[in-house]
Amino acid sequence: MRTAVAFSNVSRHFGAVRAVDGVDLEIAEGEFFAMLGPSGSGKTTCLRLIAGFEQPTSGHIEIFGETAEGVPPYRRSVNTVFQDYALFPHLSVADNVAYGPMIRGVAKAERLKAAEEALALVRLPGFGHRRPSQLSGGQRQRVALARALINKPKVLLLDEPLGALDLKLREHMQDELKVLQRTLGITFVFVTHDQGEALSMADRVAVFNHGRIVQIGSPEDIYQRPRTRFVADFVGSSNILPPDYTKAFGGGANWASLRPEAMRIVATEGAAMTGKITGLRYLGAGTRVTVETGVVPPTDERGAPLHEMAPLLVVQVPAGQPVPAEGELVGLVCAPADLHAMAER
Amino acid sequence: MRSDRESRAPLGLKLAAAGGLLFLHVPILLIFVYAFTTEDRSYQWPPPGLTAKWLSVTWNRPDVWEALGLSVRVAAISTVIAIVLGTLCAAAVSRTRFFGREAVSLLVILPIALPGIITGIALRSAFSLADIPFSFWTIVLGHATFCVVVVYNNAVARFRRTSGSLIEASMDLGADGFQTFRHVVLPNIATALLAGGMLAFALSFDEVIVTTFTAGQQATLPIWMLEELVRPRQRPVTNVVAMVVVLVTFLPILAAYYLTRDGDRIAGAGK
Numbered sequence: 046m047r048t049a050v051a052f053s054n055v056s057r058h059f060g061a062v063r064a065v066d067g068v069d070l071e072i073a074e075g076e077f078f079a080m081l082g083p084s085g086s087g088k089t090t091c092l093r094l095i096a097g098f099e100q101p102t103s104g105h106i107e108i109f110g111e112t113a114e115g116v117p118p119y120r121r122s123v124n125t126v127f128q129d130y131a132l133f134p135h136l137s138v139a140d141n142v143a144y145g146p147m148i149r150g151v152a153k154a155e156r157l158k159a160a161e162e163a164l165a166l167v168r169l170p171g172f173g174h175r176r177p178s179q180l181s182g183g184q185r186q187r188v189a190l191a192r193a194l195i196n197k198p199k200v201l202l203l204d205e206p207l208g209a210l211d212l213k214l215r216e217h218m219q220d221e222l223k224v225l226q227r228t229l230g231i232t233f234v235f236v237t238h239d240q241g242e243a244l245s246m247a248d249r250v251a252v253f254n255h256g257r258i259v260q261i262g263s264p265e266d267i268y269q270r271p272r273t274r275f276v277a278d279f280v281g282s283s284n285i286l287p288p289d290y291t292k293a294f295g296g297g298a299n300w301a302s303l304r305p306e307a308m309r310i311v312a313t314e315g316a317a318m319t320g321k322i323t324g325l326r327y328l329g330a331g332t333r334v335t336v337e338t339g340v341v342p343p344t345d346e347r348g349a350p351l352h353e354m355a356p357l358l359v360v361q362v363p364a365g366q367p368v369p370a371e372g373e374l375v376g377l378v379c380a381p382a383d384l385h386a387m388a389e390r
Numbered sequence: 391m392r393s394d395r396e397s398r399a400p401l402g403l404k405l406a407a408a409g410g411l412l413f414l415h416v417p418i419l420l421i422f423v424y425a426f427t428t429e430d431r432s433y434q435w436p437p438p439g440l441t442a443k444w445l446s447v448t449w450n451r452p453d454v455w456e457a458l459g460l461s462v463r464v465a466a467i468s469t470v471i472a473i474v475l476g477t478l479c480a481a482a483v484s485r486t487r488f489f490g491r492e493a494v495s496l497l498v499i500l501p502i503a504l505p506g507i508i509t510g511i512a513l514r515s516a517f518s519l520a521d522i523p524f525s526f527w528t529i530v531l532g533h534a535t536f537c538v539v540v541v542y543n544n545a546v547a548r549f550r551r552t553s554g555s556l557i558e559a560s561m562d563l564g565a566d567g568f569q570t571f572r573h574v575v576l577p578n579i580a581t582a583l584l585a586g587g588m589l590a591f592a593l594s595f596d597e598v599i600v601t602t603f604t605a606g607q608q609a610t611l612p613i614w615m616l617e618e619l620v621r622p623r624q625r626p627v628t629n630v631v632a633m634v635v636v637l638v639t640f641l642p643i644l645a646a647y648y649l650t651r652d653g654d655r656i657a658g659a660g661k
Contacts, residue, residue, distance in 0.1 A: 118562050131559035144560070145563040148573075193562075193563075196563065
């Protein structure tokens with residue numbers, strides 16, 4: 046498999062701000078690749094570096110084996126779906142989609158036919174004569190997609206493509222983008238701050254923080270085996286255990302992540318950890334139970350509490366099993382194999 | 391019903407509005423009436439009789455045509471200069487960040503805030519210092535100083551409302567800088583430039599103060615009118631010319647108003 050995009054030690058600094066700081070990255074051809082991170086983590090700058098709107102301060106970028114530095118955006122076989130869609134307001138939908146072919150000098154009849162095909166691909170046939178202002182958010186997004194895809198790019202970049210859509214439409218577009226990517230076989234690189242979106246759509250995910258990649262791997266890797274506390278925290282849904290908690294559950298003296306479904310609620314006697322139930326959330330497939338462990342805080346040899354703020358632990362009780370009541374004191378256990386050790390930062 | 395009654399303005403307000411409008415426009419109507427009077431030495435009210443002969447008299451006066459031609463040429467060339475410089479300046483101020491950007495923005499607008507007499511004196515001393523003889527071109531330069539401001543203001547407002555990602559999108563789709571300007575930037579700012587250009591033309595067309603300081607022997611139409619007022623010969627001719635000036639300046643301003651009114655929709659920022 047060929048490499049579509051390769052970053053070697055790429056940095057982009059804006060004055061004293063290190064927006065991107067020594068990133069190494071390889072995206073394979075045909076891959077659906079997500080860049081995940083909080084705002085300001087450098088993921089969008091990475092996307093703009095691939096598109097050519099930014100030039101690296103240092104390091105080297107290759108797109109399909111060719112050096113990208115100094116190549117302007119209009120000479121890269123890369124197209125972008127912008128966060129605000131950036132449809133041209135003075136052109137009809139068809140002329141928007143046909144903009145790329147028009148610039149390349151394709152005859153009018155031919156490029157309008159191609160535009161109609163591209164609109165059919167994104168399931169907007171017959172919308173060509175409308176103005177962008179007459180479309181809904183979801184429709185504009187599809188037009189932006191068609192306008193990029195008509196150029197048959199080798200890499201399609203998507204900047205928070207679903208950010209402006211409402212929840213239901215967003216879930217629908219997630220499936221559609223995925224199908225489109227599989228059908229066309231184009232390399233998709235998309236930026237998002239929504240971990241659910243990244244995990245459900247991408248083949249591989251790179252988690253960004255402070256301009257660096259903290260972890261890169263399959264969605265399963267990122268979710269089940271976060272390498273640092275930041276990843277566990279950002280991807281969410283896992284319990285983050287300080288070293289003494291890990292020890293109490295039968296692991297080593299290190300930070301660990303523990304999935305809610307890996308814990309069981311037992312009687313307080315002989316349990317690895319005890320706590321008070323402070324919240325119950327019914328989810329259909331089970332119940333999420335929040336346990337406040339601070340009731341019986343772990344203490345050091347002299348009896349002083351080890352943590353100012355005792356962590357809340359989340360336990361998932363599968364459907365059909367008894368759920369304790371709120372306020373009840375319970376014990377918690379888990380299999381030590383489910384403790385996933387990780388670095389503090 | 392209730393809302394109908396409430397939406398009607400009180401009588402006092404109506405009278406005040408009517409009074410204001412009359413105060414503004416009755417003098418202009420008087421000018422129009424005097425253009426048709428039979429009395430040609432003084433402005434006498436009511437006019438002793440009405441005649442349309444001054445229209446043909448004006449038509450046959452070569453000095454009127456000369457002044458009108460000069461004014462149109464000055465206004466046209468000043469407007470062209472203003473459109474080029476004003477657009478470039480607006481693009482620089484709204485598209486890039488550089489040291490002193492706000493100061494440049496303020497300095498460009500300053501000429502319209504300054505009294506015309508100061509602009510006039512300043513230009514006159516500058517021209518004589520540089521030994522530039524007063525001519526057609528010194529009038530054009532004088533007018534360009536305030537015409538640039540009008541175009542700049544219109545263009546900068548439009549640039550601000552045009553999403554910057556449109557330019558990036560165009561580049562992304564394969565258009566180089568020139569193609570992007572032609573296919574994306576220009577269509578988006580065209581109406582703003584047209585409106586700014588029309589306002590600039592109208593401003594230049596009826597300008598007196600700066601012109602008196604920068605003109606040599608030439609008389610633009612407003613200057614010609616000023617000179618006519620002291621010479622009591624065929625007075626209604628001046629009024630006929632005044633009517634033409636009102637029409638020539640009013641129509642572009644009206645057109646500019648309609649052009650920018652619909653442009654309130656923010657280009658490219660909709661979601």
